[in-house]
Amino acid sequence: MGIELTINGEKHSLDVPEDMPLLWAIRDHLHLTGTKFGCGMAQCGACTVHLDGNAIRSCVTPVGTVKGQNITTIEGLQSQVAKAVQTSWDEGAVVQCGYCQSGQIMSAVALLENNANPSDKDIDDFMAGNICRCSTYVRIRAAIKDAAAKIA
Amino acid sequence: MTMLNNHISRRAFIRKTTHGGAGLTLALTLPSVAGASESGPGKTVGNAAADEFSPNAFVRVSPDNTVTIISKHIEMGQGTYTGLATLLTEELDADWSQVKVEGSEADPKRYNNLLWGPFQGTGGSTAMANSFMQMREAGAKARAMLVAAAASLWKVPAGEITVESGVLHHKSSSSKISFGDIAELAAAQVVPEKVTLKTPEAFKLIGQPVVRKDTGKTSGKAIFTQDIQFPGMLTALIAHPPKAGGRVQSVDASAAKSVPGVVEVLTIDAGVAVLANDFWSAKKGRDALKISWDNSQAFSKSSSDILKSYKSQLEQPGTSVVNNGDFDAEYAQSDVRFDAIYEFPFLAHAAMEPMNCVIQRRPDGVEMWYGAQLQTGDQMQVAGLFGIQPEQVKINMLFAGGSFGRRANAHSDYVLEAAQIAKAYTKAVPIKLVWSREDDTRGWYYRPMYVHQLSASLDDEGYPKAWRHRIVGQSIISGTAFAGMMQNGIDPTSVEGASNLPYHVANLKVDLHTVKDGVPVLWWRSVGSTHNAYSTETFIDELAKAAGKDPVAYREHLLKEHPRHLGVMKLAAEKAGWGTPLPKGRFRGIAVHESFNSYVAQVAEIEEAGNNQYRIRKITCAVDCGLAINPDIIKAQMEGGIGYGLSPALMSEITLQDGEVQQSNFHNYRVLRINQMPDIDVHIVKSAEPPTGVGEPGTPVVAPAVANALFAATGKMPRKLPFDGLIV
Ligand code: FES
Ligand code: FES
Numbered sequence: 001m002g003i004e005l006t007i008n009g010e011k012h013s014l015d016v017p018e019d020m021p022l023l024w025a026i027r028d029h030l031h032l033t034g035t036k037f038g039c040g041m042a043q044c045g046a047c048t049v050h051l052d053g054n055a056i057r058s059c060v061t062p063v064g065t066v067k068g069q070n071i072t073t074i075e076g077l078q079s080q081v082a083k084a085v086q087t088s089w090d091e092g093a094v095v096q097c098g099y100c101q102s103g104q105i106m107s108a109v110a111l112l113e114n115n116a117n118p119s120d121k122d123i124d125d126f127m128a129g130n131i132c133r134c135s136t137y138v139r140i141r142a143a144i145k146d147a148a149a150k151i152a
Numbered sequence: 153m154t155m156l157n158n159h160i161s162r163r164a165f166i167r168k169t170t171h172g173g174a175g176l177t178l179a180l181t182l183p184s185v186a187g188a189s190e191s192g193p194g195k196t197v198g199n200a201a202a203d204e205f206s207p208n209a210f211v212r213v214s215p216d217n218t219v220t221i222i223s224k225h226i227e228m229g230q231g232t233y234t235g236l237a238t239l240l241t242e243e244l245d246a247d248w249s250q251v252k253v254e255g256s257e258a259d260p261k262r263y264n265n266l267l268w269g270p271f272q273g274t275g276g277s278t279a280m281a282n283s284f285m286q287m288r289e290a291g292a293k294a295r296a297m298l299v300a301a302a303a304s305l306w307k308v309p310a311g312e313i314t315v316e317s318g319v320l321h322h323k324s325s326s327s328k329i330s331f332g333d334i335a336e337l338a339a340a341q342v343v344p345e346k347v348t349l350k351t352p353e354a355f356k357l358i359g360q361p362v363v364r365k366d367t368g369k370t371s372g373k374a375i376f377t378q379d380i381q382f383p384g385m386l387t388a389l390i391a392h393p394p395k396a397g398g399r400v401q402s403v404d405a406s407a408a409k410s411v412p413g414v415v416e417v418l419t420i421d422a423g424v425a426v427l428a429n430d431f432w433s434a435k436k437g438r439d440a441l442k443i444s445w446d447n448s449q450a451f452s453k454s455s456s457d458i459l460k461s462y463k464s465q466l467e468q469p470g471t472s473v474v475n476n477g478d479f480d481a482e483y484a485q486s487d488v489r490f491d492a493i494y495e496f497p498f499l500a501h502a503a504m505e506p507m508n509c510v511i512q513r514r515p516d517g518v519e520m521w522y523g524a525q526l527q528t529g530d531q532m533q534v535a536g537l538f539g540i541q542p543e544q545v546k547i548n549m550l551f552a553g554g555s556f557g558r559r560a561n562a563h564s565d566y567v568l569e570a571a572q573i574a575k576a577y578t579k580a581v582p583i584k585l586v587w588s589r590e591d592d593t594r595g596w597y598y599r600p601m602y603v604h605q606l607s608a609s610l611d612d613e614g615y616p617k618a619w620r621h622r623i624v625g626q627s628i629i630s631g632t633a634f635a636g637m638m639q640n641g642i643d644p645t646s647v648e649g650a651s652n653l654p655y656h657v658a659n660l661k662v663d664l665h666t667v668k669d670g671v672p673v674l675w676w677r678s679v680g681s682t683h684n685a686y687s688t689e690t691f692i693d694e695l696a697k698a699a700g701k702d703p704v705a706y707r708e709h710l711l712k713e714h715p716r717h718l719g720v721m722k723l724a725a726e727k728a729g730w731g732t733p734l735p736k737g738r739f740r741g742i743a744v745h746e747s748f749n750s751y752v753a754q755v756a757e758i759e760e761a762g763n764n765q766y767r768i769r770k771i772t773c774a775v776d777c778g779l780a781i782n783p784d785i786i787k788a789q790m791e792g793g794i795g796y797g798l799s800p801a802l803m804s805e806i807t808l809q810d811g812e813v814q815q816s817n818f819h820n821y822r823v824l825r826i827n828q829m830p831d832i833d834v835h836i837v838k839s840a841e842p843p844t845g846v847g848e849p850g851t852p853v854v855a856p857a858v859a860n861a862l863f864a865a866t867g868k869m870p871r872k873l874p875f876d877g878l879i880v
Contacts, residue, residue, distance in 0.1 A: 016430075016432075017412070017432075020432045021432065024430060024431050024432040027379075027431075028387070028430035028431055028432070029430065031381055032372075033372070033375070033378070033379035033381070034371070034372015034373065035372070036376075036378065036504075036505070036553075037378060037431075037506070037586075038504055038505075038506070038589065039589040039817055039818050040588060040589055040817075041589070041817055041818075041819065043589075043817055043818035043819055044504070044589075044818055046504065073372070074371065074372035075371075075372050086370045086371065089370045090363075090370055093361075093363070093364060093784055093788065094370075095229075095364070095366075095369045095370060096229030096230070096231075096554075096788060096792055097227075097228050097229030097503075097504060097505070097551070097552060097553050097554045098229065098366065098368075098369030098370075098374055098376075098551065098553070099376060099503075099504040099505045099553025099554060100504045100553075101369050101370060102372045105370060123826070124826050124827035125827065127826045127827075128825045128826055128827045130825075130826070131504070131818060131823060131825060132504070132795075132826075133502060133503055133504040133554045133556070133796070133823065134229045134504070134554060134792045134795075134796075135791060135792045135793075135794065135795020135796055135798075135824060135829065136788070136791070136792065137795060137824075137825075137826040137829035138791050138829060138831065138832050139788070139791070140826060141826070141829075
């Protein structure tokens with residue numbers, strides 16, 4: 001009996017153990033590699049995906065706990081907010097090495113979906129779970145504000 | 153890595169690799185293209201198709217009008233792909249939108265770092281400096297051949313042809329043709345020996361904030377090593393010895409082998425490798441291993457012991473590095489003396505992408521896919537292990553999720569681990585070695601621990617008359633292929649930033665105790681400047697205060713012979729409003745430092761945050777890196793370098809207990825997060841000097857700038873890093 005997962009609107013049945021983190025099911029079994037592995041213990045945010053619209057850390061989410069729920073990865077972003085965030089990220093030349101950026105974008109989209117006009121403090125509080133070792137933080141802040149202005 | 157010029161010893165690599173002896177000359181021949189990966193991600197080989205125009209190793213023009221530029225340097229976030237492509241495109245006069253960039257294959261002949269000798273690699277902020285003329289010439293030669301082709305096609309003099317945005321024009325005959333349409337004809341032209349390059353006034357791209365070419369990073373499409381998937385590929389995790397120099401004594405793998413998905417367990421030089429169908433199975437398998445370690449040869453000291461022994465060495469003179477005038481006599485006779493001791497811990501690089509490497513054995517050698525930063529060294533090390541020639545090690549250079557020096561390791565540590573697994577496993581399947589974050593944090597090759605002592609006496613006006621800088625720590629390059637850089641037993645990376653103190657002091661002494669401890673160490677973004685900029689720049693502030701002088705004015709007096717230091721310092725001071733009153737509870741500190749031939753000054757502004765703690769509000773930064781190739785990337789590197797330099801100032805440290813690393817992941821090896829990131833304001837000095845690097849020079853200046861602001865606020869200078877607890 002496989003585990004039923006709904007990723008980016010598509011249903012999959014995976015033959016993996018229930019305790020496998022969603023991250024590895026997505027990466028190693030569905031071959032969606034935009035979601036990154038950074039720490040494996042909910043410290044860095046590189047693995048952020050959306051579960052019914054909320055940002056979660058897929059590295060500490062056993063697949064067995066999200067059966068049948070709607071999961072979105074960076075590859076499945078489609079909303080107007082998401083497009084605005086990605087455009088602002090590109091226009092603001094946020095990215096350096098890029099390894100953290102799928103997670104940053106997933107968090108930023110979740111933030112703006114719930115708070116269309118975040119303050120600096122809102123941004124810092126919400127994004128503090130996403131480490132960027134290239135320290136693109138000032139541009140992340142600016143891009144989130146820019147995206148907020150785009151969707152206003 | 154300032155002085156890497158031509159000092160990398162290829163022979164040292166050969167000596168270290170048992171079977172590689174014959175590789176010295178063979179490595180200089182072109183690698184065979186046979187065995188190139190047929191498909192899949194990571195196909196980075198710069199080989200032209202038959203109908204392409206491929207005038208040199210750095211550019212190809214396809215009939216579909218794509219201009220492909222080959223980068224010999226790794227893209228790890230620092231913007232190299234964009235910078236190198238800018239240089240070539242500038243002279244080629246292609247349109248920026250038709251340009252794409254590929255990583256080169258590994259070849260020390262064609263893709264040599266021109267500042268390093270016949271050796272391919274990236275580091276020491278050398279990518280733009282060594283490529284500045286090379287990439288421009290490559291572009292200009294390709295352009296000349298495209299023009300010659302059009303001239304022969306239209307039967308007009310080449311001098312009448314103009315090129316703009318990837319299109320050739322002949323005005324009087326109203327002819328025009330795109331690069332793509334003339335590519336095949338251009339391929340038949342003779343490569344010109346000499347070309348004239350543009351003068352700076354004619355630059356269209358150089359100096360502009362053109363968009364980056366390392367794309368796919370906001371859509372999840374960019375492929376990193378971690379993302380490589382091949383049919384039949386296995387994922388490998390290694391259980392590493394907890395102490396440096398430890399070895400496997402015995403292993404009970406029965407439980408590991410019964411984990412579903414685990415395929416094989418192998419004892420290799422580096423530890424015990426678990427091969428499985430996916431990461432999770434490999435991890436469970438590794439967790440189930442029962443290993444006893446042989447620590448008889450292991451390094452088993454604690455950080456506290458190391459610190460004590462380093463401090464005791466401060467009492468003795470070290471190897472003399474600089475000895476101008478007579479420090480001892482001057483200091484002994486002075487009434488006004490200052491003395492300070494500084495402590496710097498080990499630091500992990502903690503790149504966002506933990507180290508990893510994909511490898512596959514081939515009938516004719518091995519093929520690897522990873523964020524390769526020292527290609528030539530890695531080729532030699534892996535060839536040595538397999539008993540093959542370096543050119544039989546084919547490397548596909550992928551994007552790296554950060555490096556900060558970690559991937560430029562003469563020991564090729566994780567690369568060799570992957571190779572050991574591939575060699576030990578009976579089947580020639582693709583294998584992806586993955587380090588967990590714990591492996592990465594505990595994986596050694598740290599910025600060395602250092603203790604410094606600074607001593608000075610002042611003249612009647614309060615300026616330093618005698619200055620001694622004593623440094624104790626391990627050498628990064630000793631015993632590696634970079635050891636050729638050592639001069640009289642001195643590792644220049646231990647003293648850079650101290651031995652070239654820019655301040656005028658008549659009696660200057662710098663000496664060094666090189667400690668031989670068993671902790672594997674490595675360069676860490678800005679190398680020697682990570683500690684030397686801190687001690688010198690905070691000490692000078694303490695002296696300025698003792699002299700009753702303003703820190704900027706004090707430095708200005710001592711920097712008369714260093715116009716570029718002065719230039720950035722004055723610019724940063726002016727932009728930060730140095731000397732203007734601040735609201736209550738706010739303080740400023742300044743620092744200025746040259747590293748990798750780039751000059752950076754920063755002003756930190758902090759404010760009280762209660763409980764004797766402070767918050768960093770803003771860093772104002774001025775940089776002089778010669779001609780600015782891409783101002784936006786320079787700014788980004790300053791921002792990133794500042795953030796990277798704040799972590800060791802505020803919270804990061806690696807400590808050892810009986811030889812074991814006490815930190816494991818981001819909860820206890822803490823790094824800067826967005827809520828601690830100050831605002832940053834970067835200003836670039838206008839310059840026509842040759843371009844120098846920007847990857848590292850932003851990093852070393854921020855910790856002393858913040859410390860000097862804390863000093864202004866509290867009157868107490870932090871002399872131990874990190875200054876945990878002072879900053880929120
Ligand atoms: S990988 Fe999940 S939070 Fe770091
Ligand atoms: S862009 Fe490199 S870690 Fe964020």
